[in-house]
Amino acid sequence: MDFAISVHNVSKKYGTLLALDKVNLKVEEGKLFALLGPNGAGKTTLLRILTTQFEPTSGEAFVLGRNVVTQGEELRELISYVPQEMSVWTDISGYENLLIYSKIYGLSAEERKNAIRDSLQLMDLTEAANRLVSTFSGGMIRKLELACAVMIKPKILFLDEPTIGLDPATRKTIWEKLKALNRESGTNVFFSTHYMDEAELYADEIGIINRGKLIKVASPDELKRSVSSDLVTVESSSEVSRSAASHLRKLRDVSCVESKGNTLEISTRSSEESLGAIVKSLLSDKVVIKRIATHKPSIDDAFLRYAGTKGSAQDTGRLSELKRIRERIRRG
Amino acid sequence: MKLNEYLRVILSMIELEIRRIMHDRTELYLRAVQPLLWLLVFGPIVGSFHSIPTGNIPYTDYIMPGVLAQSTTTVAIFFGLVIIWERESGILKKLVASPSPDFAIVAGRSMAAGTRALFQAVFIIPFAVLMGVKIFPNPLYLISALILVFFASSGFASLSILIASILKTRERFMGLGQVIILPMFFGSNALYPVNSMPPLLQLFASVNPMTYIVDALRGLLITGNISQLPLDIVIILIFDAVLISIASLNFKRIIE
Numbered sequence: 001m002d003f004a005i006s007v008h009n010v011s012k013k014y015g016t017l018l019a020l021d022k023v024n025l026k027v028e029e030g031k032l033f034a035l036l037g038p039n040g041a042g043k044t045t046l047l048r049i050l051t052t053q054f055e056p057t058s059g060e061a062f063v064l065g066r067n068v069v070t071q072g073e074e075l076r077e078l079i080s081y082v083p084q085e086m087s088v089w090t091d092i093s094g095y096e097n098l099l100i101y102s103k104i105y106g107l108s109a110e111e112r113k114n115a116i117r118d119s120l121q122l123m124d125l126t127e128a129a130n131r132l133v134s135t136f137s138g139g140m141i142r143k144l145e146l147a148c149a150v151m152i153k154p155k156i157l158f159l160d161e162p163t164i165g166l167d168p169a170t171r172k173t174i175w176e177k178l179k180a181l182n183r184e185s186g187t188n189v190f191f192s193t194h195y196m197d198e199a200e201l202y203a204d205e206i207g208i209i210n211r212g213k214l215i216k217v218a219s220p221d222e223l224k225r226s227v228s229s230d231l232v233t234v235e236s237s238s239e240v241s242r243s244a245a246s247h248l249r250k251l252r253d254v255s256c257v258e259s260k261g262n263t264l265e266i267s268t269r270s271s272e273e274s275l276g277a278i279v280k281s282l283l284s285d286k287v288v289i290k291r292i293a294t295h296k297p298s299i300d301d302a303f304l305r306y307a308g309t310k311g312s313a314q315d316t317g318r319l320s321e322l323k324r325i326r327e328r329i330r331r332g
Numbered sequence: 333m334k335l336n337e338y339l340r341v342i343l344s345m346i347e348l349e350i351r352r353i354m355h356d357r358t359e360l361y362l363r364a365v366q367p368l369l370w371l372l373v374f375g376p377i378v379g380s381f382h383s384i385p386t387g388n389i390p391y392t393d394y395i396m397p398g399v400l401a402q403s404t405t406t407v408a409i410f411f412g413l414v415i416i417w418e419r420e421s422g423i424l425k426k427l428v429a430s431p432s433p434d435f436a437i438v439a440g441r442s443m444a445a446g447t448r449a450l451f452q453a454v455f456i457i458p459f460a461v462l463m464g465v466k467i468f469p470n471p472l473y474l475i476s477a478l479i480l481v482f483f484a485s486s487g488f489a490s491l492s493i494l495i496a497s498i499l500k501t502r503e504r505f506m507g508l509g510q511v512i513i514l515p516m517f518f519g520s521n522a523l524y525p526v527n528s529m530p531p532l533l534q535l536f537a538s539v540n541p542m543t544y545i546v547d548a549l550r551g552l553l554i555t556g557n558i559s560q561l562p563l564d565i566v567i568i569l570i571f572d573a574v575l576i577s578i579a580s581l582n583f584k585r586i587i588e
């Protein structure tokens with residue numbers, strides 16, 4: 001099996017601060033991989049090491065089989081990177097940004113024409129292309145950055161918090177485009193995010209990172225399944241008898257039953273499969289069911305379990321800095 | 333990386349700068365005000381005292397190359413601000429992760445500043461002519477002077493990039509920029525001949541790159557005496573090569 005990315009025991013220190021702590025990771029080719037973690041977890045640091053911006057303090061990392069330290073030059077020809085912060089020139093037009101980048105990357109005049117047209121089209125920027133970037137909205141700027149990144153047809157796209165600070169509708173369209181790109185051209189996408197829902201909806205695999213440690217790597221489904229069982233909550237009109245509860249415990253797949261007055265909380269491997277048996281057992285014990293609800297574990301539950309903290313990070317630090325920069329750009 | 337790939341990155345950066353200038357020329361106009369004041373006010377007034385030995389050249393003509401050198405190098409010295417902005421946004425990170433080598437990025441951005449300085453010169457020279465400054469009538473000399481302005485400013489822009497990669501913030505940079513520009517201007521032959529200075533200042537002037545730039549420009553634009561020109565050019569090219577190299581070796585520091 002060829003791995004697009006493989007990371008061995010990578011650590012990174014800034015002075016005394018340990019930003020990455022012996023990270024090990026393998027990502028298969030063609031995958032959409034999400035690095036999920038709160039602010040300060042070390043996501044940006046890992047992305048910047050993988051894009052050859054600086055060396056790890058210890059450990060080794062390979063991208064597309066190239067060592068990020070010794071084969072950086074070769075590797076940089078194959079990857080694209082969109083940093084967390086804004087990364088286009090705002091005092092020229094969107095088209096000119098693409099033009100200059102395509103020249104820096106050495107696309108021939110003919111390749112250039114097609115590549116610019118296609119990437120503008122992909123990101124719905126054809127009409128706005130000749131406007132100054134300083135008149136663009138935050139979402140359009142992000143799309144232009146992505147257009148720059150896909151224009152050179154990289155093997156891997158590294159995206160650092162690609163949808164940070166954008167509204168939900170724009171986030172959704174951006175992800176649909178990236179998904180389509182991944183499906184159609186097999187481009188790997190390696191992105192960081194602190195939005196749980198994004199990792200869950202769009203990634204093939206999620207790596208949970210917190211305080212420099214990569215804690216768990218799994219698919220969204222595996223993650224959710226690994227957390228806990230489904231929960232079925234039953235509310236009755238009167239207190240539920242002990243015998244009714246103990247009958248439930250004997251059902252296959254039910255791992256735990258807790259009764260609190262009129263309410264029962266039943267943990268089961270799969271609520272869909274057990275619901276019939278649960279209702280049948282309750283009815284035979286003459287329990288009057290007033291309300292019944294099922295709860296599937298979410299990626300938030302998974303994050304809480306592995307990282308030990310709530311994932312939905314507060315918008316502090318870097319993000320407010322980003323907002324400030326975007327603000328400044330808007331003002332021109 | 334082959335030579336033509338370096339050239340490609342450098343030309344892209346120059347093109348970027350020209351496109352920027354085409355979209356917004358305000359900075360160019362604002363920066364032209366100061367040199368015009370030197371020529372319009374300072375030159376005629378100080379010249380009227382006939383106190384500075386300039387040979388038989390009118391004083392305004394004498395200082396015109398210095399004023400040109402000062403205003404174009406100012407453009408270059410403050411180019412670091414662009415780099416600091418690009419650091420605060422993610423542009424530099426993206427450039428560092430691109431296939432362009434650091435040396436090409438730094439040389440390219442420096443020559444972009446050189447290009448901006450050239451636009452400045454193309455502004456100032458006709459104005460000086462309008463004011464009656466007598467430019468030495470040889471188009472080859474004029475073109476050489478413009479090429480010289482380009483390379484000299486590029487060298488100062490690398491110095492500026494080097495400073496930006498050490499200081500990193502806008503505020504600190506602004507302070508230092510001023511501290512560099514004035515001594516360089518007054519400690520050169522821009523406004524008075526070097527041999528009229530006190531000995532210590534003469535020593536400073538002899539290591540001040542501005543002196544060589546002004547000397548070369550004065551020969552090409554005013555006196556037509558270019559006996560010193562080869563030395564001036566060698567010094568300017570060494571200055572460029574050294575600064576671009578140091579700045580590119582140091583370049584990754586800026587994004588740390």
Ligand SMILES: Nc1ncnc2c1ncn2[C@@H]1O[C@H](COP(=O)(O)OP(=O)(O)O)[C@@H](O)[C@H]1O
Nearest residue numbers: 014019037038039040041042043044045046588
């Ligand atoms: N250039 C830097 N110098 C010093 N410390 C840094 C630098 N970049 C990041 N850090 C610190 O390293 C830790 C990880 O940061 P980062 O990789 O940016 O996290 P994330 O992208 O997950 O928010 C944080 O504590 C941050 O403050």
Ligand SMILES: [Mg+2]
Nearest residue numbers: 043044084318
């Ligand atoms: Mg980050």
